[in-house]
Amino acid sequence: NAGVIQTPRHKVTGKGQEATLWCEPISGHSAVFWYRQTIVQGLEFLTYFRNQAPIDDSGMPKERFSAQMPNQSHSTLKIQSTQPQDSAVYLCASSVWGGQDTQYFGPGTRLLVL
Amino acid sequence: GQQVQQSPASLVLQEGENAELQCNFSSTATQLQWFYQSPGGSLVSLLSNPSGTKHTGRLTSTTVTKERRSSLHISSSQTTDSGTYLCAIDNYNQGKLIFGQGTKLSIKP
Structure with missing residues (x-):
């Protein structure tokens, strides 16, 4: 079992650019979660899918952030017009x-947003 | 205020000593998980323990749901146990986890 796979492991982007993060859940898992970790805020929930349907996006910033799960084998988190305060570790779980x-x-x- | 509070914030022990980590939460927890995170590393699930006592290897977790607290006991600590231990709860079976700020454990040889 390969575990949850996330790509890329590191991404550096300039302010105002778009960033797309990928997650492949464990095979057979129906639920996918996205979290964000910073030193100041700690670990925060962003959004959650079950069977590809969005269940809870209460942690997602209202602007610039979006998440999708087009099929059961991957989910994406997209950040438009990235800002320095978006710098964090983005974690996916299943x-x-x-x-x-x-x-x-x-x-x-x-x-890392420069 | 914070829904999940962990104490102590940091703990330094000699190898072989036992470690006791605490997690208090302010709302009903239908799930409680303890995680380990090495410096710059992934989150590793240690135990899921919403109530009662669970053991795995040198780890023992005791959760008293009515009192909204959980503990993680690490016996005979080793230098490789060094890292951050995080407690997380799920309220009312919502699915999303709410994390504490963690306890940073350092084990000296």
């Missing part, structure tokens, strides 16, 4: 069904 299931995390994508 679980069998969501709810009380144990979540398994990927290695994260470290985004």
Whole structure:
């Protein structure tokens, strides 16, 4: 079992550019979660899909951030017009069904916006 | 205020000593997970323990749901246990995890 795969592992982008982060959940898992980790804020929930349908996006910034899950094998997090404050480690996790299931995390994508 | 509070913020021990980490939460938790994160590393799930006591290897977690607290006990600590330990809860089976700020554990040889 390969675990949750995230690409790229590191991304450097200039202010105002777009960044797309990719996540491949564990095969057979129906739920995919996105989190963001910074030193100041810690780990924060962004959004959650189950069976490719958006369930909860209450943590997503209202502007510039969007997430999709076009098929059961991958999800993307897109940040438009990136700003320095978007610099963070973006973590993807998956679980069998969501709810009380144990979540398994990927290695994260470290985004640096200059 | 913070829904999940961990203490201590940091802990330094000698190899072989036992470590006790605390997690207190202000709302109902239908799920509670303990994670380990090495410096610059991934989050590794250690235990899922919404209630009662669970053991795995040198780790023991005890969660008292009514009192909204959980502990993680690491016995006979090793230098490789050094890193950050994070507690996370799920409210009312919503699915999303709410994390504490973590306890940074340093084990000296």
